Amino acid sequence: MDHSHHMEMSYTDPNSTMPPSHHHPTTSASHSHGGGDSNMMMMMMPMTFYFGFENVQLLFSGLVINTAGEMAGAFVAVFLLAMFYEGLKIARESLLRKSQVSIRYNSMPVPGPNGTILMETHKTVGQQMLSFPHLLQTVLHIIQVVISYFLMLIFMTYNGYLCIAVAAGAGTGYFLFSWKKAVVVDITEHCH
């Protein structure tokens, strides 16, 4: 019943796709004025999940999906992006572990239970600020933040196929990359 109006969105006014929240009657009027031409930027955004591949805007103004083939291509691309995101997370963690250069031990006396003085030792690991590993970590961090926002925006299209692609890509990426991480953590953190 409500999925049909997403097909109508490409042909007629976007007023019908407005969810039944009538707290802004004036905006609905202004949208009806703007909905005359079908190629305007400010399309009404869907606010519920739907399955479809007609006129799906994807992140950038040039990327519009109109056919099933294009949707399949977009599915694969989003899947690979989500997988890459998970892999980037794991790669950053392993890079960080490998590049720990300075280990500082701070010992401070603390009062013990029976009035004795115990030495508490704090160990901090860190990187040099202007070293190449830290700059590389920063660049990878920016890439990770941008990709995470892209994935959020893709999920925000409310398109069922693309959301499934994000979830499946995240799961597959976690499965493939975090397996290696878990084994590495096991080897390096249990001394035998």
Place this chain on the structure above:
Amino acid sequence: MAMHFIFSDTAVLLFDFWSVHSPAGMALSVLVVLLLAVLYEGIKVGKAKLLHQVLVNLPTSISQQAIAETDGESAGSDSSPVSRTHHRWYLYHFGQSLIHVIQVVIGYFIMLAVMSYNTWIFLGVVLGSAVGYYLAYPLLSMA
């Protein structure tokens, strides 16, 4: 779509059938979103605990296999127990991946619910995250 927070009793959240148009419905929706946020925090802690349990239960066999690989010896003597525990490890890891998918999906659902810009829903998410963190994180440090 209104791009600022509003107090309202009407909203459509995530799915076509989840349309709220009364104070009672809004209260119920806030409760559902609150429980979803509690579940999200709980899943985060649950995943960490599961990984810790798996590493504690299966370290020796994987370490043996890694030592055998690094020493260049063929793991002929312990092929069957290693393959059995390898199988268990794959099951554990597959389960972890499923939990990860559920965590990602619930996180995005909570994000989309907040995107409705309904203040009650937003407060429900915040309160649910607080309650979930409060209840779940002490369990993380318990062995």
